[in-house]
Amino acid sequence: MGRAPCCDKSGLKKGPWTPEEDHILIDYIQKNGYGNWRTLPKNAGLQRCGKSCRLRWTNYLRPDIKRGRFSFEEEETIIQLHSMLGNKWSAIAARLPGRTDNEIKNYWNTHIRKKLLRMGIDPVTHTPRLDLLHLSAILNSSSQMNFSRLVGMHNLVNPQLLRLANLLSSTQFQNQNQNQYLMLQNNAQDNQICSNSQLQNHMPPLVQPCQPQNQDIPTCTTLETPNVPISNIDHFRTSDVTNFNPQNCQLNDWPNNQIDLTSFPEDYVPLSNYGYDCVYGSDPPPSDTSTFQSNGSSNFSFRSVLSNMSSPSSSPTPLHSNSIKLTSNSTEEEKESYCSNLLKFNIQDMLDVNEFV
DNA sequence: AATACAGACAACCGCCACTAA
DNA sequence: ATTAGTGGCGGTTGTCTGTAT
Structure with a gap:
């Protein structure tokens, strides 16, 4: 037999996170870590799926995330890594400290991709x-x-x-x-x-x-x-x-x-x-x-x-x-x-x- | 001022490999 | 050995914001 389901999706909240939810999640992880995403929302008192919590943490709340615009050097690195790795966003992100794969992916699709197209x-x-x-x-x-x-x-x-x-x-x-x-x-x-x-x-x-x-x-x-x-x-x-x-x-x-x-x-x-x-x-x-x-x-x-x-x-x-x-x-x-x-x-x-x- | 449109990005969906049961 | 949950990943969508008309 397999494991129990990670979460019962019924009744769980979806959509944008509120500052209160962010605070609860940050507070919980700072105190307990994030060993098990399945049980985390229940233990933390969040009406969210564990997967949603993990994404929120890894893509937005993690303290080592570098927010703000991409520097020119970062952009150059992304282009060069993409030319070698393709759409392996996580691999690219691993070489860009403080940037998440989601962030890089979004930046690629909204900025770099269009710029390259303009250049032919x-x-x-x-x-x-x-x-x-x-x-x-x-x-x-x-x-x-x-x-x-x-x-x-x-x-x-x-x-x-x-x-x-x-x-x-x-x-x-x-x-x-x-x-x-x-x-x-x-x-x-x-x-x-x-x-x-x-x-x-x-x-x-x-x-x-x-x-x-x-x-x-x-x-x-x-x-x-x-x-x-x-x-x-x-x-x-x-x-x-x-x-x-x-x-x-x-x-x-x-x-x-x-x-x-x-x-x-x-x-x-x-x-x-x-x-x-x-x-x-x-x-x-x-x-x-x-x-x-x-x-x-x-x-x-x-x-x-x-x-x-x-x-x-x-x-x-x-x-x-x-x-x-x-x-x-x-x-x-x-x-x-x-x-x-x-x-x-x-x-x-x-x-x-x-x-x- | 109102509306339409485009850009930006957070979040979700679905798939897959791994692994616990 | 098998099954199904988990975590991770890439693709896509939804929503918000800024700008143009």
């Missing part, structure tokens, strides 16, 4: 969102970019979404050029924690990259024009593909089939090179998060962004344009403002991501 990051996989990447894969599905096809697509797909996908597509091309598609894979190999097979299983390759093409230079192909390299990357970045005119393609070859980084607009940041450093990684944050490295080992990472949010002075160019100096003591509003500016810098200059978030 899938909060489940911590990689660029699949829907955008799938679209970019479509754009890359043929050996050449067929812009006449894109022109047809704009009737079916949000043109702004097309533009972001096109950006990803062009970025993915550069990764193809170096046979490196996702920085996550590299980060996983470089990091002790991420090298754990379990963790790698948690972060599977999200995108089956389009097979590298023979051409190392993106070309625009139409039925009317021969393959021509696109030297003006700005076509990818800012122009609406629905307005793309193949006649505008320039016939400048890139020397050595390398992408001339100087031809990139100053505000160009490859989203698909987005990756995290693992939380236990000791690599210093990159000195220049806006730099896109042609060797495929982009420095751009979430941690680097966060690092620059704490020390923006280490980052030149666009980040410098933000005059806000953030420190660990900065207010949430300052951090949010700074982050918003980063998002503008990364994405919103090009389109309104919120339309399809």
